[in-house]
Amino acid sequence: MAEKKFSVAIDIGHSKARVGAMSARGVGEFYFNRDIAQKLLIKLKNKFKHSFIINPKGGKISLSRRAKIAKEKKADILISIHHDSVQEEYLSFWKYQEKKHYYSDIYSGYSLFVTTNKVTKDKNFLLASHIGEMLRKNNFLYSRHHSEKIKGENRKIINKTAGIYEFNDLIILKKSLLPTVLVECGIIVNRKDEMNLSEEHYQNKLVNAIYQGIENYALKLKID
Ligand SMILES: [Zn+2]
Numbered sequence: 001m002a003e004k005k006f007s008v009a010i011d012i013g014h015s016k017a018r019v020g021a022m023s024a025r026g027v028g029e030f031y032f033n034r035d036i037a038q039k040l041l042i043k044l045k046n047k048f049k050h051s052f053i054i055n056p057k058g059g060k061i062s063l064s065r066r067a068k069i070a071k072e073k074k075a076d077i078l079i080s081i082h083h084d085s086v087q088e089e090y091l092s093f094w095k096y097q098e099k100k101h102y103y104s105d106i107y108s109g110y111s112l113f114v115t116t117n118k119v120t121k122d123k124n125f126l127l128a129s130h131i132g133e134m135l136r137k138n139n140f141l142y143s144r145h146h147s148e149k150i151k152g153e154n155r156k157i158i159n160k161t162a163g164i165y166e167f168n169d170l171i172i173l174k175k176s177l178l179p180t181v182l183v184e185c186g187i188i189v190n191r192k193d194e195m196n197l198s199e200e201h202y203q204n205k206l207v208n209a210i211y212q213g214i215e216n217y218a219l220k221l222k223i224d
Helices: 029-047 063-072 121-137 171-175 191-198 200-223
Strands: 008-012 077-084 092-096 099-103 111-114 157-159 164-166 180-187
Touching: 008 029, 008 063, 029 077, 029 180, 029 200, 063 171, 077 171, 077 200, 111 121, 121 157, 121 164, 121 180, 121 200, 171 180, 180 191, 180 200, 191 200
Parallel strands: 008 077, 077 180, 111 164
Antiparallel strands: 092 099, 111 180, 157 164
16 A cells, blocks of 8 residues: 555654754754654654655754655655744744743744655645645644845745745755755744743643644545
8 A cells, every 4th residue: 555655754854963053942942843844743653654864863964965865765754843943033032041042922823834846846835735734733833034125034924824934045955855844843942832842741741743734635635
């Protein structure tokens, strides 16, 4: 059965050495990404047992190498797990445990990024649509801040219900040879989002929604 062979490559965004964004309470994005990636893998393995994490140790590894590993290990799709920040002009300081940190409570929610200019474009969109649909059904809302007409954003929303943005210059998406979606799980500079995203129950709910989206995509392809 094709379904049983279906395999997902999960990319933990960033690395231990370069953690990505910094949360409102001073935790590196990488650690949020790793939590979600590990939970997602466990969930996926029940049904799609060949699924794997591209960079389980969180070492330094280039984005093109990540894309290559996914292809070499014969994954069907690539899911890159990230947590979001906002543009600098929205950041302010606050004190948490005697330390100053950046935060911004203006924006909240997940975002999905895909390319629209590659051979995989239809599948990218289909996969993202399924993930976004399940996130929405589970009461997750997406953030519109990436579509704001300011420097560094100004991205086109290509599915206003599912929260899918076009991002053709994002390197992991560009390099990937598979249908790929980059998931920004939430905004870790937002103090409320960060609290939620640190919580086991919320993480499980998020992972279940992403998982269901992937499963629906796999089923849909099988039917097609
Ligand atoms: Zn990131």
